[in-house]
């Protein structure tokens with residue numbers, strides 16, 4: 001508690017001291033530069049992320065320590081020490097340098113969960129370039145948007161990945177993109193199926209070690225851009241710094257899971273998400289610990305897969321999403337019981353609210369009632385954990401992410417920004433800057449100000465509902481805006497609606513998130529068709545395919561309703577609240593602002609009909 005109090009009362013000396021968790025080439029001149037709402041950390045300091053993650057260990061006493069164990073569905077394995085990884089990254093940096101990548105360039109990475117994906121990220125950072133990782137489950141259009149917005153000149157990809165026994169081609173998706181601004185595409189050939197030609201070049205394997213001096217970048221140099229969905233339009237490019245970000249992720253991993261020399265850490269997130277960036281790549285490497293990563297589905301070929309890996313690699317800290325846990329809850333617990341999970345010491349949760357029932361199940365069945373559940377609340381924008389149990393916080397409360405971490409000043413406020421008393425639902429806000437915070441939205445300072453800093457004067461608004469329990473513990477209650485979370489992945493309603501509108505037979509579309517037993521939420525869509533188009537059931541499949549093509553398979557639908565009109569306010573805004581109420585079977589409440597009540601009746605009718613048709 002004293003530690004927390006000090007951190008809040010003396011943020012600059014607190015963070016100035018914590019920043020020594022990583023090595024710097026040059027010490028900062030200023031811990032924090034405030035130009036509200038643009039905050040810059042460790043200004044004047046210089047460092048390099050790949051040096052922080054590799055050189056300091058490879059040149060020191062962790063040379064032979066395992067950095068990653070890797071395995072895939074086929075049972076193929078790879079083990080790399082810190083020195084091995086250092087050699088791979090140096091050699092690949094040299095190769096990137098030779099093809100023209102330099103400081104300030106943007107490199108798009110579209111790779112599966114393999115060690116080479118991490119090599120690609122670190123080699124990019126070594127040269128002072130910025131990476132933009134696109135989740136390998138995203139489709140062509142998502143990649144095109146990101147290339148255009150981020151002005152990427154290089155792509156690093158692989159021929160394919162495997163999922164549930166199927167070979168999934170990645171290169172063919174990249175080949176469909178015709179963008180003359182892309183200068184080179186580097187391809188990791190995993191099965192000899194690739195032939196070089198034009199801008200497509202092969203990732204060189206078994207190259208001799210070649211040292212590349214890490215570029216000394218400013219603390220505020222953008223380490224990466226990662227796109228995430230918001231309430232409006234296309235995903236936003238969230239820009240993260242190098243210095244503040246690395247300090248923050250390293251501190252937060254240490255403070256929560258208390259990982260150490262003897263840890264074998266497994267964070268199940270894909271590198272395509274912020275959790276993968278922060279807690280698969282940067283934090284564990286900065287701390288010099290051993291991680292395990294897996295390329296494959298959790299329950300393939302059967303639901304014992306993950307647990308067999310926990311046993312085999314003697315995983316000590318395990319970090320996953322409530323969606324994954326809910327999926328396992330549906331299976332026979334025998335799948336778990338046949339494996340010895342005795343190596344586990346702590347269990348983590350991220351991405352969505354973990355309801356008490358799921359918390360208890362995780363605690364008992366995976367942790368054998370002896371591992372704390374570290375529920376971590378945070379966002380792509382926050383860089384690292386914000387509200388999570390600091391080591392040793394006792395007692396943990398099922399369903400509560402517990403208290404803000406040191407240096408984090410969180411509160412729950414009403415519409416006017418006044419602090420709310422205990423047990424009252426309100427909006428979560430963060431009242432002081434922290435080093436892991438984003439630097440902004442790429443190419444859009446106005447949006448950055450408007451989305452995160454305009455609801456309340458001087459407070460960061462994350463867009464989540466929360467309440468504080470009696471002891472000040474925070475419970476997260478889901479999104480307060482129009483963001484849908486499917487299996488922990490963020491999709492904006494507008495983004496999905498625009499994709500539906502790409503079908504030329506669709507006139508209008510509105511989507512809402514509906515609760516789903518496993519995925520947390522899925523999409524319910526209300527669609528009006530153009531005049532003369534028949535409400536043919538087969539069009540629903542066409543819509544789904546189109547959305548998958550544009551956004552990717554993460555966009556999962558629970559239902560699509562064809563309606564004659566959408567319920568709108570008098571000003572023409574679609575009333576999603578009402579659609580949601582219908583989907584949840586709630587009272588409609590006040591519908592007086594609706595343009596025409598008849599359309600509500602139609603939706604209700606359509607809903608009733610659908611309920612009947614599915615029994």
Ligand code: PRX
Nearest residue numbers: 350351352353375376377378379380476490
């Ligand atoms: O609504 C919150 C939810 O996920 C959002 C952030 O999503 P994203 O940027 O994709 O990052 C996911 C990984 C950090 C938040 O605004 N969220 C995240 N963690 C939790 C959570 N909701 C409840 N409990 C959590 N532990």
